[in-house]
Every structure is written in C-alpha cells, then in structure tokens.
Amino acid sequence: MSYTETIGSRTYRFADLKTLMAKASPLRSGDQLAGVAAASEEERVAAKMALAQVPLRTFLNEALIPYESDEVTRLVIDDHSPQAFAEISHLTVGDFRLVICCRAKADEALVTMQDMMSKLKLTVNATKTRVCKLPEEKFDFLGYTFGRCYSPKTGRAYLGTTPSKKRVQRICRAISEETGRNKALLEQETVIETLNRMMVGWANYFCLGPVSQAYRAIERHARKRLRQWLCAKHDLQWPAMKHYPVAALHDSLGLARLTPRTSSFPWAKP
Numbered sequence: 001m002s003y004t005e006t007i008g009s010r011t012y013r014f015a016d017l018k019t020l021m022a023k024a025s026p027l028r029s030g031d032q033l034a035g036v037a038a039a040s041e042e043e044r045v046a047a048k049m050a051l052a053q054v055p056l057r058t059f060l061n062e063a064l065i066p067y068e069s070d071e072v073t074r075l076v077i078d079d080h081s082p083q084a085f086a087e088i089s090h091l092t093v094g095d096f097r098l099v100i101c102c103r104a105k106a107d108e109a110l111v112t113m114q115d116m117m118s119k120l121k122l123t124v125n126a127t128k129t130r131v132c133k134l135p136e137e138k139f140d141f142l143g144y145t146f147g148r149c150y151s152p153k154t155g156r157a158y159l160g161t162t163p164s165k166k167r168v169q170r171i172c173r174a175i176s177e178e179t180g181r182n183k184a185l186l187e188q189e190t191v192i193e194t195l196n197r198m199m200v201g202w203a204n205y206f207c208l209g210p211v212s213q214a215y216r217a218i219e220r221h222a223r224k225r226l227r228q229w230l231c232a233k234h235d236l237q238w239p240a241m242k243h244y245p246v247a248a249l250h251d252s253l254g255l256a257r258l259t260p261r262t263s264s265f266p267w268a269k270p
Helices: 017-024 029-034 041-051 071-078 093-097 103-119 165-178 188-205 212-234 246-252 259-264
Strands: 003-007 010-014 139-141 144-150 157-163
Touching: 003 041, 003 188, 010 017, 010 041, 017 041, 041 188, 157 212, 165 188, 165 212, 188 212, 212 246, 212 259
Parallel strands: none
Antiparallel strands: 003 010, 139 144, 144 157
C-alpha cells in the first residue's frame, strides 16, 4: 500500500509503510548511507503528516521486517493480544499520541490508557504522558505548543497553537549548519537555494495559529547567518549590514521571506 501527502503544490508519494517510516524518522547518517532517508526537510515533514493518518492496525497487516527473518517482529506478532488491541485498533498514529478529554475524565483516561498499554506489554513514557490542565498549562504535540493564545487585534484569549520553541530552535540550528565556514566553498546560489527549501518546507507545515513571531525569528536568524557566510566567502569586513542590507538579501539574492505568507492564510482574509 502506498501513501501520499501534499505540501503546497507538491505531492510526495511513499511506496510502502517501510519507506514511510524511514522518511519520517529524524535524520541519521546510517539512513543516509542506506539511501532511505528523506531527501529534504519538507519530504520528512510530509512523511510525518502521512504517518499520523495511518491506522494502528496497519502495522499488524504490513510488517516492516518479514516475520521469518526478525526476532522482534516474531515477538510482537506471537504475543499480540487481539482482545486488548481491539480497544485502540481504530485509532491512527496521530490519534494514539494525543487524547483530549474533559478534566473530570482526564485521570480516568490516563489510567485506562496505561492499563491498555500494559496488556499490550508496552511501557508508557511517564515524562511524555501526563494530565495537562488547559489553559493554565501548555503542552507540545507534533511540533506545536497547545495553550492560551491572544488575538493581536482584540487581545481576546483563546486556546490555540503556536510553533514550539524547540522546533524554532531546531530550524535555526539547521540554518546555522548550512551557513558554517566549512560551506564557504559552495556557490552562493546553492546555499541560498538550500536555505529557501528548508525555510519554506518548515513554514508549509507550521502554518496554524499565530506564526508571525516564529517566522520573524527564523527570518532574522537566516539573514544574520547568510551575511556572516557571505562576508567569510568574499573576505569582507564587518559591518555585514553595510554590504548586505535586508532588501539586498531578499530582493537581489533571493532569500525567501516567510512573514508575507501570513496574509494569504484563509483565516487572515476579511
């Protein structure tokens, strides 16, 4: 069975569950050497989005490794309890990772989930599984922080999502890695193309809720790092702003802008 996911105008296709899992995994050198890693951050995001929609029962019907050649697969299949699994078999991967319920039932739901996991001979990660009281608290899920947000127009508080700080920091680290001094021999167009692909792919996924602050932080970091890289490549003295003002980076060199994207979001239109 194949899987597809569309980001922007591009559709990604994954031949089977094994390929989907490999593409959705964090970047690892072993996967790169084996040729199974996602080719870009955008493809990795697409794979994660597709994976979140896969029903849990699919993992029983489509083994990642043949039963005959893998001891772990045999252990999972042989010890599988259809009765215990029936309670959660209808859930998708995304559904299974997040359970939202009213406060009166939250503790009960947590105990029930732990009991189901125990029957499946799985261990609940206590550091990632907890009862969260909204709006007093916040929690991260699929790269977003869920909690109290405020309308920039009215100041009204509401429950919503923002890109998590960890994900903003992660994309900034990736930008720094692509603009290090060890990349100074690369062509200017190659570096900017790489940055644009990373930033646009990130923004295509993180487009829900108030995202302007995150977009601005990423833009500022990308401009700073690109200026440093350009000065190092062309052996120019600081201040870098003198050589590469904001307009030159975006309009002349072609560095992507993220902040204008928010005006085209459906909920931004009157």
